[in-house]
Every structure is written in C-alpha cells, then in structure tokens.
Amino acid sequence: PMAAMVRLAVLGTMAVPLAQGARWAAVPSSRPSWNRGALRMSGARDSFSLVVLGDLHMEDDMSHHLQARDDCLAALRSVSLLDQARVEELKDKKAGELSEDELEFLLDASRQGDLIDASVASLGDLGRKDIRHEPGDGGTTKCFLDAKAFLDGFHPVPYNIITGNHDLEGLDEFDTDASNLKAWMDVFSLDTPYFSRQIADKTLLVGLSSTRFRDSPFSSHEVYVDPAQVDWFRQTLETHPADQGWRIVVVSHAPPMGAGLRVLQDVHIRNGCAWLNHACPPEEARVFLRLVKQHPQVKAWFSGHFHLSHEFEDSISMVGACTFVQVGVIGPASARDHRRQTRLLQGDGQQLRIFSINHHVRDEATGCAEVRLDATVDLETASIEYAHSSETYEASDWFSAYVPQEADGCYLESPNGRVACAQGEMHSVCWWHMADGKVLGVHDGQIVEYDSETLSPLGIVVERGHLAGREVAVVNEGEAVVLIRQAEGQATPHVEVVHPNDDGTYWRRYQRNKRIRQQEKLREALAKQWLAEQSEQTA
Numbered sequence: 001p002m003a004a005m006v007r008l009a010v011l012g013t014m015a016v017p018l019a020q021g022a023r024w025a026a027v028p029s030s031r032p033s034w035n036r037g038a039l040r041m042s043g044a045r046d047s048f049s050l051v052v053l054g055d056l057h058m059e060d061d062m063s064h065h066l067q068a069r070d071d072c073l074a075a076l077r078s079v080s081l082l083d084q085a086r087v088e089e090l091k092d093k094k095a096g097e098l099s100e101d102e103l104e105f106l107l108d109a110s111r112q113g114d115l116i117d118a119s120v121a122s123l124g125d126l127g128r129k130d131i132r133h134e135p136g137d138g139g140t141t142k143c144f145l146d147a148k149a150f151l152d153g154f155h156p157v158p159y160n161i162i163t164g165n166h167d168l169e170g171l172d173e174f175d176t177d178a179s180n181l182k183a184w185m186d187v188f189s190l191d192t193p194y195f196s197r198q199i200a201d202k203t204l205l206v207g208l209s210s211t212r213f214r215d216s217p218f219s220s221h222e223v224y225v226d227p228a229q230v231d232w233f234r235q236t237l238e239t240h241p242a243d244q245g246w247r248i249v250v251v252s253h254a255p256p257m258g259a260g261l262r263v264l265q266d267v268h269i270r271n272g273c274a275w276l277n278h279a280c281p282p283e284e285a286r287v288f289l290r291l292v293k294q295h296p297q298v299k300a301w302f303s304g305h306f307h308l309s310h311e312f313e314d315s316i317s318m319v320g321a322c323t324f325v326q327v328g329v330i331g332p333a334s335a336r337d338h339r340r341q342t343r344l345l346q347g348d349g350q351q352l353r354i355f356s357i358n359h360h361v362r363d364e365a366t367g368c369a370e371v372r373l374d375a376t377v378d379l380e381t382a383s384i385e386y387a388h389s390s391e392t393y394e395a396s397d398w399f400s401a402y403v404p405q406e407a408d409g410c411y412l413e414s415p416n417g418r419v420a421c422a423q424g425e426m427h428s429v430c431w432w433h434m435a436d437g438k439v440l441g442v443h444d445g446q447i448v449e450y451d452s453e454t455l456s457p458l459g460i461v462v463e464r465g466h467l468a469g470r471e472v473a474v475v476n477e478g479e480a481v482v483l484i485r486q487a488e489g490q491a492t493p494h495v496e497v498v499h500p501n502d503d504g505t506y507w508r509r510y511q512r513n514k515r516i517r518q519q520e521k522l523r524e525a526l527a528k529q530w531l532a533e534q535s536e537q538t539a
Contacts, residue, residue: 045105047081047348048200049118051157051357052251054304054327054342055125055164057138057334058146068330068342068359069153071369072120075344075357076157078371080114111156118157119199121207121251122147123304123327124164129334131169139170139180139213144187160195160207161188164253164305165221165273168213177214194229196236202245203347206236208252208276218509222273223254223305224280230287242297247379249345252276255303256288258454259324260317268306269448270510272459279509286453289319296321299379300352302343303327309339310356313390316375321382323352323375330359344371352377404431404441404455415474418484428472435478438506442472447481447498449507459507461498470496481506 051072058065087109090102098106108116126147127138135142151159167184174180181193193209212224225233240246255261257275268274277285292298304327309315315326328341340359345352354375361370373387404410412419415432419442431441431450439450440461447462462483471484481498500506 045101045117046201046203047117048203048346049076049079049081050199050205050249050345050347051076051118051120051154052302052325052327052343052345053120053122054329055253055307055334056122056147056150057125057127057129057166057329057331058143058150059128059331059333062150064332064340064359065150065330066153068340068357069150071357071359072342072344073115073154073157075355075369075371076118077114079344079346079355080116081118081346082109082114082116115157117200119197119205120151120154120157120159121205121302122151122159122161123251123302124162124209124253125166125304126164127166127169129166133172135173137170137172138166139168140173141170141183141187143170144184148187158197160197160205160251162195162207162251162253163193163209163211165210165213165223167210169220171214177212180213181211194232199249200348202349203247203249204236204240206233206248206250208233208250210253216279218279219271219273221271222279223252223276225252225276225288227284230284234291237291237295237298240297242295245349246297247347247349248295248298249347250298250301252301252303254278254305255301255324255326256292257285257451257456258289258319259301259303259456260314260319261303261324261326262312262314262317269457270460272507272509274305275456278458282451282453286451289454292322293320296382298322299347299377300325300345300354302345304329307334307336309335309337310341310343310374311337311339311390315390316354316384316386318377318382318384321379323354323377323384325354328356335360347379349379351379404439404450410441412474414477416477418471418473432474433478434481434506435476436500436504438500438504440481440506447472447506449505458505460510461506461508 127143168180195207199205210223272279302325309328327343342357344355356372358370412432428442439452445464449458483496486493
C-alpha cells in the first residue's frame with residue numbers, strides 16, 4: 001500500500017550550522033516553498049514546531065550529541081515561526097491598545113526570539129547502551145542527571161521527556177521499578193511519568209512512559225504502559241475532542257501495535273518487545289490503536305526504540321487520521337544502520353510537515369547538517385504526500401519485508417496440507433487463520449505469529465535454523481501445524497507438531513526477565529566459588 005501512494009519529487013533541503021552556539025541558520029536564498037512563511041503566527045497562534053529526539057543513549061564522547069543538539073536548534077531557527085513584521089507592528093501600538101493575546105505574543109517573542117512556539121520531546125533511553133555496573137549506566141541517578149544537563153542545553157526551548165525500556169535498568173542502585181521511576185521523576189521534577197502540554201492553540205502534546213522492567217513477566221525490554229496511564233490517556237482524549245477542534249500529537253518510546261511501521265529488528269520480534277505492551281494480553285496491546293481510531297483528533301504519533309533510520313519505506317505510515325512516525329538516533333554507537341537523525345514536526349490547523357535533521361549528512365563547505373522534508377500531511381483530508389522515495393529493505397537485516405494485508409494474494413482461505421516446501425521455505429510468503437482464530441504465516445524462512453486484529457507480527461514460532469529443510473503443513477483446516485522432514489534413505493518422514501503455548505499463543509518467549517537472569521548468574525558464580533574453596537580445603 002505504501003508503494004502505491006503518490007510520491008513527490010524532493011522539494012529541497014536546508015543547511016543548518018555545525019558550530020555550537022550558532023544563533024542563525026545559513027538558509028539558501030532559494031528557499032523551498034514550504035519555508036516561505038507558510039507557517040506564521042496568526043492571532044490564534046495555532047502553529048508550532050516540535051523537535052522529537054529518539055533514543056538518547058549518551059556516550060563517553062558526547063561530541064556527536066552536542067553537535068546534534070546544535071543542529072536541532074539551528075533547524076528550529078531556520079523554520080522559525082516568529083513573524084517579525086507582526087512584532088514591529090505591535091511595537092508601534094500603545095500599551096493600552098494591546099490585547100492580552102498580543103501582549104503575551106510580544107513577551108514570548110522577547111523571551112524566545114526566533115525559537116518562539118518551539119518545543120522538544122525526548123523519547124527516553126537516556127543511558128549508554130553497555131552496562132558496566134557503575135554510575136552512569138542506564139537507569140542510574142547519574143545517568144538521569146547527565147541527561148538533564150544535556151536537555152537543559154536546549155534552553156530557551158522547553159522540553160518534555162518520557163521513559164524508554166532502558167530507563168528503569170538501574171538494577172544495582174534500585175531494588176524496585178517504583179523506586180527507580182521515582183528517582184527519574186525527582187531528577188526531572190515530575191509528578192507523573194506521563195504528561196500533556198498545550199503547544200499551540202487547540203494542539204496538545206501527550207507523552208506515555210514505560211513503567212516496568214524488573215516486574216516484566218518475559219522480556220524486561222518490553223515497553224509497558226500501565227493501566228493507570230491508559231485510563232489517563234483515554235480521559236485526555238475524551239476531554240479534548242475532535243469536534244471542538246483539538247489536535248493531539250503523541251510520543252511513546254515504542255509504537256503501538258498496528259501502527260504500520262515496519263522498520264523493525266529481528267531482536268524486537270523475537271523477544272516480544274516491539275510494540276507497546278507487546279507481551280501483555282491482547283486487549284492491553286490493542287487498546288492504543290483502538291483509541292486512535294475512536295479519536296480522530298490524534299493526528300501524529302512519534303516513537304523510537306528500533307534505532308533505525310528514516311530512509312526506509314514505512315518509517316512513516318498513516319492509519320485512519322493518524323500519522324505514525326519512526327524516529328532515529330543521534331549517537332553513532334546507537335545507530336544500527338550508521339545514520340544519525342532527528343525528527344522535526346511543524347504544524348498548524350491545516351497541515352503537518354515532517355522533516356529529518358540528518359546529522360550524518362553535512363555540507364562540505366559550511367559544515368551544516370541537512371534538514372530534509374519527508375512528508376506533508378493534510379489534516380482536513382487525512383492524506384499524506386511523500387517528498388522523496390524510500391530505500392528498499394535488506395530482509396537479512398530487518399524484519400520488515402512482509403506484513404499480512406487483506407487481499408494481498410498470500411492468504412490461505414482454507415489451509416489444509418503443505419503450505420511451504422522444504423526447498424522453498426526461504427521464499428514462501430503465506431498466512432492463514434488457525435481453527436482457534438490465531439494467525440500464523442511463513443515469512444523469511446520462519447513461522448511467525450501475527451495479532452489477529454492488527455496483523456502486526458507478534459513473535460517467532462519456528463526459527464529459520466529449525467525450519468530449514470522442513471516442509472510446513474496445516475492439518476484439518478487449521479487444527480494443527482506440523483513440520484515434515486524427509487531424511488535421506490528413510491521411507492517414513494519425521495513429523496513434528498507445533499504446539500501452542502499454555503496461554504493459547506504460538507510465538508515463543510525467547511528472552512526472560514533480566515533481573516531473574518542476573519540472579520541466576522549470581523547464584524551460579526557463588527556455586528563455582530564454593531566448589532573452588534571446597535577443592536582447596538581438601539587438597
């Protein structure tokens with residue numbers, strides 16, 4: 001479906017300064033049309049600019065992070081919403097003639113200058129990627145303090161922040177998720193891990209945080225939004241309805257199931273941590289997309305988590321009236337495809353413009369980073385126009401080549417018998433409903449389970465290595481799945497039945513809770529030490 005959408009020619013790029021503290025962007029004289037004052041403050045002030053930072057993952061060498069921060073500020077200035085002509089016009093008026101809104105506008109213009117009505121949102125995962133069991137690790141107080149110092153550097157632009165799956169990983173410092181989360185909130189002076197803030201007239205920015213790590217039943221890296229947050233989110237949507245003109249932008253660390261973003265890594269599917277509440281009961285995972293469909297005022301949803309760039313098809317997708325956007329990373333140690341990128345969103349009551357700040361693409365003469373328009377969203381028609389083509393997937397690297405679609409020609413209406421042969425299972429693509437309603441499919445040489453409502457991949461049922469050389473057959477129109485291996489020289493093939501889990505799902509939970517795994521390693525180490533001491537005593 002994405003390939004069938006209209007794609008436009010590249011509208012142009014803007015250069016932004018490299019040097020720290022640079023106040024103005026070096027914008028070419030031939031500005032693209034989207035930067036010719038299309039967004040300027042009206043009396044209602046319904047325009048806004050929002051920088052969305054992906055997984056921060058601070059590093060020992062912060063030079064690339066500091067460079068990216070300067071790039072973001074320069075990009076905001078290059079598309080500034082400040083209407084200087086209006087400022088001069090209002091300055092000529094007598095103080096008694098100014099309305100309250102006009103006085104507020106002049107005060108904001110004085111305080112923020114060309115950064116007026118700009119905001120920053122951080123998607124969390126603040127600490128370095130490697131765990132060294134020392135202060136500064138992800139989830140430690142020092143990590144939070146260091147991140148706050150970095151984000152404070154965006155002043156005078158205000159920022160909001162949420163937690164990611166690594167932000168409660170301070171296992172050496174905190175015994176519980178609650179104490180770890182409280183430390184994070186204390187450092188950032190927050191009362192709750194979630195937030196809402198009005199960033200323009202009738203425009204609300206909403207953030208949802210992950211609140212579980214030690215208590216996760218399976219992978220500790222599942223991005224979990226607790227029921228209290230979900231209730232608050234639902235209430236926030238209900239009190240800011242579409243029929244009153246509200247527009248809502250949501251940020252969360254991982255995307256909701258069914259978002260249509262297919263820039264995934266195998267590890268997130270294998271470990272059951274790709275989507276919000278991925279390993280929870282289906283109702284808890286599906287609630288986010290259901291709310292989006294029920295509330296058309298949700299216009300955009302930004303998420304990170306995958307550490308992949310903005311270059312791939314379906315790194316921006318649209319479901320109903322909502323545009324889902326994948327956000328890359330700024331640190332070189334975190335970039336899984338060697339691209340360092342940040343998203344910039346600019347919007348008003350009629351449209352949204354989605355940009356990439358490409359920190360890794362710099363003008364050789366000026367040292368400036370590239371700011372590229374990626375897509376324009378028409379809010380009135382709920383349609384999207386892409387500004388450039390996308391790269392194709394490397395299926396061996398990313399779990400992204402196929403997601404079931406209705407009428408895609410790969411659906412087996414009445415599955416019975418062999419669905420993938422032993423020689424061609426790497427190239428087979430098909431999917432079907434089991435008799436119990438679960439959805440399975442063969443894709444990229446493995447058997448995958450999909451959510452029956454959203455058709456999002458849930459996890460791996462049979463891995464590539466185990467499926468290799470085996471045929472896949474469905475018995476009695478979905479009553480069972482079997483693997484058939486015909487060994488050379490044997491008349492009777494070996495048949496293996498693929499059984500569901502105790503909860504009725506088929507996808508395997510390969511990654512267990514991290515704290516439990518660490519406790520097991522500690523006990524094993526103590527046992528080895530004890531045996532060594534016993535050997536010395538008997539020697």
